[in-house]
Amino acid sequence: MWRWIAVLFLLTGLTVAPKATPAAAGEAVDIELVLLADASRSIDDGELRFQREGYAVAITHPDVLAAISHGYLQRIAVIFVEWADETAQEVVVPWTVIDGEDSARRFAKALLAAPRQAFGPNAIGPALAAAHALIAGNDIDGTRRIIDFSGDSSWAGGGIPVAVARKSALDAGIVINGLAILCRACDSGRPADTDLEGAFAATITGGPGSFVITADGSASFAKAVRRKLILEIAGPSGSREPGQVAGLATGSGLTPYHATDRKLHRRF
DSSP states (O other): OHHHHHHHHHHSOOOOOTTSOBOOTTOEEEEEEEEEEEOSTTSOHHHHHHHHHHHHHHHTSHHHHHHHHTSSSSOEEEEEEEEOSTTOEEEEEEEEEEOSHHHHHHHHHHHHHSOOOOOSSOBHHHHHHHHHHHHHTSOOEEEEEEEEEEESOOOOBSSSOHHHHHHHHHHTTOEEEEEEEOOSSSTTSSOSSOOHHHHHHHHTOBSTTOEEEEEOSHHHHHHHHHHHHHHHHHOOOTTOOTTEEEEEOSTTOEEEEOTTOGGGOOOO
């Protein structure tokens, strides 16, 4: 498995937009978080921009900043990567320590300023392996390590098999969470031919306290990202089993539910 990780260091050509203040070597943080966002050919430039805006709004939201401030070290390290085909896993914003409003705004500004660099069809295995490599290859000392995968399909595509990349990350103690972006064109707001949340939970996400959150449309995307970040920063919940799907409950809380339990489905 590590052969794949080493190959990715050499061949994927991860590129960096050097705008945010990078994390210092050896810096201790509560979480090392890879935001692994879909930029495959099903995502047009307008949707890509909207996704970035959603993450920028979420990372600077007072509730997310409050969650960071309640951590033991009160800071997290975040990197934003967009993925597409097996050779396209592009670093949009490099590892950045977020410890308050100023650093969050710098991260958001860098995210919105960078040009699109990832193109092509799905290749989920290489995306997960690249995220793993970015965690394994940094000098940051995180208490927890998380890959935050988003996509509008579970079709694996080419390159390293998803099962291999997933197992390698989980064996290294990395948790993989998911954001399922549901069909924007369907009347129901959901893919017509698949249970995307269930597919994510079964084949992509994993690890203690892992979860899948859904975004049903553009109006709910930023809210879904914000909820997801809060769950990740707050840490594993005793009420969640690995691979569960998180749905929106009343107020500001979240209630976990299994992808197979359709009665508990809630949309963001």
